[in-house]
Amino acid sequence: MATISRLSTPSHAASVSSTLKPRSAQPKILIGFYRSSDFNAKVSSSKLAVRSNPALRGPLVVKCSKADGNGTPVKRTVLHDLYEKEGQSPWYDNLCRPVTDLLPLIASGVRGKDIEAAYWELVVKDIQDACKLFEPIYDQTNAADGYVSVEVSPRLADETKGTVDAAKWLHKVVDRRNVYIKIPATAACVPSIKDVISLGISVNVTLIFSLSRYEAVIDAYLDGLEASGLNDLSKVTSVASFFVSRVDTLIDKKLEKIGTPEALDLRGKAAVAQAALAYKLYQKKFSGPRWEALVKKGAKKQRLLWASTSVKNPAYPDTLYVAPLIGPDTVSTMPDQALQAFIDHGAVSRTIDSNVSEAEGVYNALEKLGIDWSDVGTQLELEGVDSFKKSFDSLLDTLQEKANSLKLVSL
Numbered sequence: 001m002a003t004i005s006r007l008s009t010p011s012h013a014a015s016v017s018s019t020l021k022p023r024s025a026q027p028k029i030l031i032g033f034y035r036s037s038d039f040n041a042k043v044s045s046s047k048l049a050v051r052s053n054p055a056l057r058g059p060l061v062v063k064c065s066k067a068d069g070n071g072t073p074v075k076r077t078v079l080h081d082l083y084e085k086e087g088q089s090p091w092y093d094n095l096c097r098p099v100t101d102l103l104p105l106i107a108s109g110v111r112g113k114d115i116e117a118a119y120w121e122l123v124v125k126d127i128q129d130a131c132k133l134f135e136p137i138y139d140q141t142n143a144a145d146g147y148v149s150v151e152v153s154p155r156l157a158d159e160t161k162g163t164v165d166a167a168k169w170l171h172k173v174v175d176r177r178n179v180y181i182k183i184p185a186t187a188a189c190v191p192s193i194k195d196v197i198s199l200g201i202s203v204n205v206t207l208i209f210s211l212s213r214y215e216a217v218i219d220a221y222l223d224g225l226e227a228s229g230l231n232d233l234s235k236v237t238s239v240a241s242f243f244v245s246r247v248d249t250l251i252d253k254k255l256e257k258i259g260t261p262e263a264l265d266l267r268g269k270a271a272v273a274q275a276a277l278a279y280k281l282y283q284k285k286f287s288g289p290r291w292e293a294l295v296k297k298g299a300k301k302q303r304l305l306w307a308s309t310s311v312k313n314p315a316y317p318d319t320l321y322v323a324p325l326i327g328p329d330t331v332s333t334m335p336d337q338a339l340q341a342f343i344d345h346g347a348v349s350r351t352i353d354s355n356v357s358e359a360e361g362v363y364n365a366l367e368k369l370g371i372d373w374s375d376v377g378t379q380l381e382l383e384g385v386d387s388f389k390k391s392f393d394s395l396l397d398t399l400q401e402k403a404n405s406l407k408l409v410s411l
C-alpha cells in the first residue's frame with residue numbers, strides 16, 4: 001500500500017519503494033534500504049531503521065553522506081551508476097509492519113472506531129513519518145524523487161467519483177508535499193486521474209498492463225495538467241507504474257498451450273518487448289507542441305515506473321526485468337530478489353531503447369500467433385485489482401481479529 005523513495009547521498013541517488021503489509025509477530029519494523037551492507041555485512045549510510053514501538057522510536061533521520069556514522073566510506077554499487085549514468089531511479093519494493101506493532105497504536109488512538117477507520121489512522125501516521133524521512137531527497141532533487149505513495153482503497157477501483165473523493169481526502173489528511181496518491185489505472189479510474197491531477201495532487205498510477213491503457217493514462221495526466229488552474233505546474237508530478245513480469249507469466253502459459261516451436265521460442269520475451277514499446281510511447285507523448293505548451297508552465301513528464309520486476313520463472317535470468325529496462329527518467333522498483341541480483345551481477349547501460357525494432361518484432365509475432373494484447377491487459381488488470389482487494393480485506397480481517405482479541409474496537 002505504500003511506496004517510498006529516497007536517495008542515499010546528495011549526489012548519488014537510489015530510492016526505496018515499499019509495500020506496507022502486516023507480518024507475523026516481530027518486535028519491531030524496519031523500513032530498510034540495505035545496499036552494500038546486506039552483501040558484505042557492513043553498515044552503510046543507506047540503512048534506515050525505524051522502530052515502531054513508540055517507546056523505542058527515535059527521531060527520523062535520513063543520512064545523506066558518502067560515509068556512515070563511523071566515517072566508513074559507503075561502498076558504491078551499480079545502483080549509483082543506474083542513477084548517475086543512466087538517469088534511472090532504483091526504488092526498493094518491500095516495507096512491512098508486523099501486526100503486533102499495530103497494537104500499541106490501536107490502543108492509543110483508535111478505540112471505538114470501525115476497523116477501516118482504524119486502518120487509515122495507522123496508515124496516515126506511517127505515511128507522514130515516511131514522508132518526513134524522504135523530504136530531504138524530495139528537496140534535493142527538486143521534486144523528482146523522495147516520494148511516499150499511499151493507495152486509495154482498492155475497493156474503489158470501479159468508482160470514478162469515489163476514487164476522486166478518496167484521493168482528495170488522503171491528500172488532505174496526509175498533508176505532505178512528497179506524498180503520491182496511488183490510483184489504479186482501471187477504466188473507471190482513468191477519469192479520476194485527470195480530475196485528481198487537475199486539483200494539483202501528485203499521483204502514482206498503478207496496475208498498468210497494456211499499451212492502450214498506458215496511452216489513456218498519459219492522456220489523463222496531460223488533460224489534468226491542462227485543466228488545472230495552476231500557473232506553476234512544477235510540483236504536480238506523476239509516475240505511471242507499468243507491470244512487467246506478470247505479462248510473461250500469463251503469455252508464457254498461452255504460448256505453451258499453442259506449443260509450436262515458434263510459440264515456445266517467444267516465451268519470456270513478451271513483457272520486456274511491451275515495456276520497450278511503452279517507453280517509445282512515452283517519448284512520443286512527452287514531445288511535440290502539446291507537451292511543449294505545458295513545459296512552459298513548468299510541467300514535468302510523467303515518469304514510467306517498472307513494477308513487478310522480480311523473476312517468477314526460475315529458468316529465466318534473475319535480472320530479466322531490470323537489466324533490459326534501463327533508460328533516462330524512469331524508475332525501477334525492485335523487491336529484494338531483483339535488487340540483490342542486480343547489485344551482484346547487473347550491468348548498467350541504456351537498454352530500454354537499444355533495440356526497439358526487435359521489441360516490435362516480438363510484439364507483432366505474438367499477435368500473429370493469436371495473443372490478444374487487449375485481452376491480456378484486461379485479464380491482468382482484473383487479477384491485479386482482485387489481489388489488491390484481497391490483501392486489503394485480509395489486512396483488515398487481521399486487524400479486526402487482533403483488535404477483538406484485545407476488545408479494543410467496539411462494533
Ligand SMILES: O=C(CO)[C@@H](O)[C@H](O)[C@H](O)[C@H](O)COP(=O)(O)O
Pocket residue numbers: 003017019093182204205206207241245246307308309310333
Ligand atoms: O504498485 C506498485 C507500484 O505502483 C508496485 O510497487 C507493486 O507494489 C509491486 O511492484 C507489485 O505488486 C509486485 O508485483 P509482483 O512481483 O507480485 O508481480
